Amino acid sequence: MQGKKKERSFVTKVMKATMEFGKRCPVCGEVMKPVQVISSQRSPRSGAWRFNTTTVMACKCNNKEVFGA
Ligand SMILES: [Zn+2]
Structure with missing residues (x-):
């Protein structure tokens, strides 16, 4: 049994600037x-960490949402 650990929630963002699909945002x-x-x-039931990876297309429109700036 592990002791009570701090609940943590964080988001890591990795930008792959070298990869360009060449798609331009119409906006x-x-x-x-x-x-x-x-x-x-962190799963509240088992206490195990789960990692979800999502790839999003970022441009000026959603920069703030993606990077949280
Ligand atoms: Zn845009």
């Missing part, structure tokens, strides 16, 4: 870049 005209967003969640 801002920027080339959209694939960004890998890794989020970790």
Whole structure:
């Protein structure tokens, strides 16, 4: 049995700037870049960490949402 651990929730963002699909956003005209967003969640039941990886296309429109800036 492990002691009670701190609940933690964080998001790690990795930007792969070298990968460009060449798709331009029709809204801002920027080339959209694939960004890998890794989020970790702790299961309240088992206490195990779960990692979810999502790839999103980032441009000026959702920069703030993706990077939390
Ligand atoms: Zn855009």
